[in-house]
Structures are given as structure tokens and as C-alpha cells.
Amino acid sequence: NAGVTQTPKFRVLKTGQSMTLLCAQDMNHEYMYWYRQDPGMGLRLIHYSVGEGTTAKGEVPDGYNVSRLKKQNFLLGLESAAPSQTSVYFCASSRAARTYEQYFGPGTRLTVT
Amino acid sequence: GEDVEQSLFLSVREGDSSVINCTYTDSSSTYLYWYKQEPGAGLQLLTYIFSNMDMKQDQRLTVLLNKKDKHLSLRIADTQTGDSAIYFCAEGGETDKLIFGTGTRLQVFP
Numbered sequence: 001n002a003g004v005t006q007t008p009k010f011r012v013l014k015t016g017q018s019m020t021l022l023c024a025q026d027m028n029h030e031y032m033y034w035y036r037q038d039p040g041m042g043l044r045l046i047h048y049s050v051g052e053g054t055t056a057k058g059e060v061p062d063g064y065n066v067s068r069l070k071k072q073n074f075l076l077g078l079e080s081a082a083p084s085q086t087s088v089y090f091c092a093s094s095r096a097a098r099t100y101e102q103y104f105g106p107g108t109r110l111t112v113t
Numbered sequence: 114g115e116d117v118e119q120s121l122f123l124s125v126r127e128g129d130s131s132v133i134n135c136t137y138t139d140s141s142s143t144y145l146y147w148y149k150q151e152p153g154a155g156l157q158l159l160t161y162i163f164s165n166m167d168m169k170q171d172q173r174l175t176v177l178l179n180k181k182d183k184h185l186s187l188r189i190a191d192t193q194t195g196d197s198a199i200y201f202c203a204e205g206g207e208t209d210k211l212i213f214g215t216g217t218r219l220q221v222f223p
Contacts, residue, residue, distance in 0.1 A: 004155070031209065033210075035213075040121065040215060041215060042117075042119075042201065042213045042214055042215035042216050043156075043201065043213040043216075044213075045210055048209065048210065050209055056209075058210065090155055090156070092155075092156075101158045101161075102156075102158070102211060104155030104156045104157070105155050106153075106154055106155050107153075107154070107155055
């Protein structure tokens with residue numbers, strides 16, 4: 001099993017450009033999450049999904065959109081990138097909420113100039 | 114709202130014990146977690162504790178929970194250079210989300 005994979009690993013965007021980050025998991029997990037990690041701020045939840053076809057807002061959803069058309073994939077979109085979105089993005093999945101371990105991908109380092 | 118706080122840095126000598134502390138605010142938390150992040154990688158679960166427990170030991174790791182003070186700690190015995198990483202405390206309560214702390218960067222020197 002590959003676990004949780006993320007593509008791409010690195011990306012540099014110019015302000016105003018758009019892109020989509022892809023997260024894939026092969027563990028048949030129901031729950032998937034997108035976080036961003038910034039120095040001194042820990043992990044902040046952007047959006048999450050409790051199952052195929054569902055999405056919900058997290059702590060910092062503005063400027064991002066997500067889709068979960070297939071159970072194994074969770075896409076994070078930036079429609080018009082801003083320098084404030086420079087960060088490391090992590091995807092995670094879990095079998096269920098609350099009591100279950102979240103499995104993390106290796107991260108995508110995004111720089112917006 | 115819910116908040117989880119940790120100190121940002123800890124430096125220890127190899128072979129000593131490390132103690133990483135965390136405070137949280139959500140009294141309805143049912144599970145508390147410690148995750149480890151090695152350089153350039155995602156987070157991995159180290160251990161967790163149920164809110165009705167005071168202590169959990171797993172090899173070199175000891176987790177202590179003071180529910181009254183909403184204080185969680187992770188003790189690593191005989192700290193090794195391979196333990197150098199960022200350690201995140203997280204709480205899980207009645208929602209579908211975990212709330213993560215800011216992370217504590219542990220540096221182990223010889």
C-alpha cells in the first residue's frame with residue numbers, strides 16, 4: 001500500500017495563477033483532510049471531507065476550494081494564488097473521525113511569488 | 114474556541130530525558146494524541162491517551178494527562194539523535210476534526 005500520496009511535491013506559482021493539489025489514499029478511508037503548515041502556527045485545517053461527495057470548511061478555508069468526487073481522491077484548488085498562500089500543504093486521511101489515527105501524506109511545498 | 118498550546122523549542126543532551134508539554138482548552142476532548150514530524154515528511158502518530166486515563170507508557174514514551182489542568186506531557190526516556198523532530202499535540206472531541214498545537218521542535222545534541 002502506498003498510503004497517502006500527494007502531487008506535486010513542489011510548486012512555484014505567480015500571484016493570480018491557479019493550481020490543483022491532488023491527494024490520493026489507498027486505504028479505503030472515509031475521512032480526508034487538507035492542512036497547511038506555517039512556521040510557529042502548527043497545522044491549520046483548510047477543508048475536510050467525511051465521505052465521497054461531501055466537503056466541509058475547516059479553520060482557514062478562504063481562497064481554497066475542494067472536491068471529493070471519488071472516495072480515494074481529495075483535491076485542493078487555489079483559483080487565484082496569493083503570496084499569503086505560500087505554505088506546506090498536507091493531506092491526511094482516517095478510517096473515521098475522532099478516535100482514529102490520521103495518516104499523513106509527505107506534503108506539497110508551495111511558493112507564491 | 115478550542116486551542117492547543119505548546120512551547121516552540123526544546124534542546125536536550127543525548128541520553129537525557131525529554132519532556133514536551135501541551136495545554137488544551139476543550140474539556141470535552143476524549144482523545145489526546147502525540148504526533149511526530151521528521152524533517153521533510155508528514156506527521157506520524159506516536160501515541161494517544163484516552164481522557165479517562167492518567168498515564169500511558171509505551172517503551173521509551175510516557176504520556177501524562179492532568180485533566181483538571183488540561184495539561185498533557187510526553188516524556189521520552191534516553192533521548193537519541195533520531196528523536197530530533199517536531200512533536201505535535203492534538204486533541205479530538207465531539208467533532209470530526211483534530212485540533213493540533215503549534216508543535217515543539219526537539220533538538221538532541223551529543
